[in-house]
Amino acid sequence: AQSVTQPDIHITVSEGASLELRCNYSYGATPYLFWYVQSPGQGLQLLLKYFSGDTLVQGIKGFEAEFKRSQSSFNLRKPSVHWSDAAEYFCAVGALYAGNMLTFGGGTRLMVKP
Amino acid sequence: DGGITQSPKYLFRKEGQNVTLSCEQNLNHDAMYWYRQDPGQGLRLIYYSQIVNDFQKGDIAEGYSVSREKKESFPLTVTSAQKNPTAFYLCASTSSSYEQYFGPGTRLTVT
Numbered sequence: 001a002q003s004v005t006q007p008d009i010h011i012t013v014s015e016g017a018s019l020e021l022r023c024n025y026s027y028g029a030t031p032y033l034f035w036y037v038q039s040p041g042q043g044l045q046l047l048l049k050y051f052s053g054d055t056l057v058q059g060i061k062g063f064e065a066e067f068k069r070s071q072s073s074f075n076l077r078k079p080s081v082h083w084s085d086a087a088e089y090f091c092a093v094g095a096l097y098a099g100n101m102l103t104f105g106g107g108t109r110l111m112v113k114p
Numbered sequence: 115d116g117g118i119t120q121s122p123k124y125l126f127r128k129e130g131q132n133v134t135l136s137c138e139q140n141l142n143h144d145a146m147y148w149y150r151q152d153p154g155q156g157l158r159l160i161y162y163s164q165i166v167n168d169f170q171k172g173d174i175a176e177g178y179s180v181s182r183e184k185k186e187s188f189p190l191t192v193t194s195a196q197k198n199p200t201a202f203y204l205c206a207s208t209s210s211s212y213e214q215y216f217g218p219g220t221r222l223t224v225t
Contacts (some may be wrong), residue, residue, distance in 0.1 A: 009154070032212045043118075043204055043216035044157075051212075090156060094212035101147070101172075102214055104156040 002027040002093045006105035013081050014113045021076040021108050023065075023091030032094030033074040034102065035065055039087050047089075050074065061085070086112045116141045118217035120205050125222045127199075135190045135220045137205035144209065146188040150174060151202040151219075160203075163188055192222060199224045 003026045013019055025031055032051050036044040048059025055067040065076045074091060088109045092102040118139045127133045139146065145164045149157040159172030163182040177196025182188055188207075192199045202221050206214040 034213070036216075041202075041219070041221070043120075043218045044206075044214075045216070046213060049213060101159065101162060102212065106156040107154075 002031070002103045004091050004093050004103055004105035006089075006091055006108050008108050009106070010109050010111065012111040012113060015083050016080050019076075019078045019081045019085070019110070021089050021091075021110070023074045023076065023105060024072050025074065025091070025093045026072065027093055031074075033065075033067060034092040034094070035059065035063070035074075035076045036090045036092065036104075037061075037087050038090065038107075044090065047076070081110075081112055083112045083114065086110055118205055118207055118215055120203075120217035120220050123218065123220060125220055127222070127224050129224055130194045131224075132194060133192050133199075133222065133224075135192065135203055135205075135222070137188045137190065137217060138186055139188075139205075139207045139215075139217075140186060141207055141209070141215060142185070143207035143215070144185070145207060146182070147206045147208075147214065148172075148178070148180065148188070148190045149204045149206065151204060157204065160190065192224075 005024045034049045035047040038044045047063050048057050050057050050067045058064050088107045090107045091105040121136045147162040148160040158174050160178050161180040163169035179191045204219045205217040208214045
């Protein structure tokens with residue numbers, strides 16, 4: 001079975017600083033990987049996804065993520081954080097065997113200092 | 115606009131009552147999912163359905179039931195057998211890719 005670990009429960013960065021959110025996955029085959037963002041009391045919005053090909057993927061809102069097979073990681077990055085980026089971020093891995101299901105990590109809550 | 119709607123946004127019930135959460139999509143997606151989210155936790159899969167009239171249990175199906183009579187609709191019933199029903203419930207759907215689209219969620223409070 002697949003699993004996803006987001007080691008950082010909370011992260012605080014200053015506005016304008018760079019950001020990296022960590023995601024490690026466990027899956028026996030080539031994974032489908034996703035990053036979602038959730039504002040308080042809202043649903044999840046897809047930031048970016050990796051299916052195959054170029055290991056550096058660009059997403060919305062200036063985010064990017066890099067797939068590193070050797071490290072089983074899919075870290076999310078942004079060069080300059082804006083106050084509006086404060087939210088909860090979820091990494092997810094897709095399961096091939098049934099139902100297009102996703103397994104989600106526990107999430108990382110990002111706080112942005114002015 | 116295509117999307118997923120969940121209603122109501124907030125729902126309050128007394129302990130011992132069943133309650134049904136609505137989820138409708140007009141994306142023409144085949145698969146639909148229900149997740150539960152508790153504070154500080156990730157999403158846990160309750161039930162999913164790949165086609166009409168078929169659904170499977172997820173990781174935490176006990177105390178919940180679903181139906182899938184129409185492609186567009188996947189209602190979730192939280193029964194009195196669910197020990198801790200107070201949570202944020204999210205519905206999602208997907209087409210042939212793995213990308214899931216989420217509704218805005220329903221916050222259920224049971225007292």
